[in-house]
Amino acid sequence: MPDQSVELSVKASSRKRPYRIEVLGQKDKVSVFCDCPAGALGRFCKHKAAVVAGDMSLLALPEEEKAQWADTRALMSQSTLPAKLDELRAAEKDSEVSKQQIKSLKMRLSRMMQDGA
Ligand SMILES: [Zn+2]
Structure with a gap:
């Protein structure tokens, strides 16, 4: 170019x-x-x-x-910048999913700790 x-x-x-x-x-x-x-x-x-x-x-x-x-x-x-930015956005999305999974696991675990398991 x-x-x-x-x-x-x-x-x-x-x-x-x-x-x-x-x-x-x-x-x-x-x-x-x-x-x-x-x-x-x-x-x-x-x-x-x-x-x-x-x-x-x-x-x-x-x-x-x-x-x-x-x-x-x-x-x-x-x-290649747009492709690398897409990669970052995908990682951010995955990280958001992980955060939600952690939050939900903590809630479930604390409920189990209260109820006994
Ligand atoms: Zn700026």
Whole structure:
């Protein structure tokens, strides 16, 4: 893919001014940066995740940045980032199921402890 840099504005919950996302296509890799407090430290943030997932709900200027969004989607289609994010979401779902199973087992066990087993 040709080298490409795309910038997007995403809604900031803690301030008026939007955060900036940069999607960088270089060689055969796609990088995503965000200038929110977590993103600026290179950490996972919901803004980068939304952009990778193709979720437009956090875009601050969806109309004005239509072309940038299309370019971002095109870059993501050549990246393994969306697949890895799907993997994370699946792990989160499994973890939620486990938490519910633990809660239900604790309730059952405490009932059994009271009733005797
Ligand atoms: Zn962010």
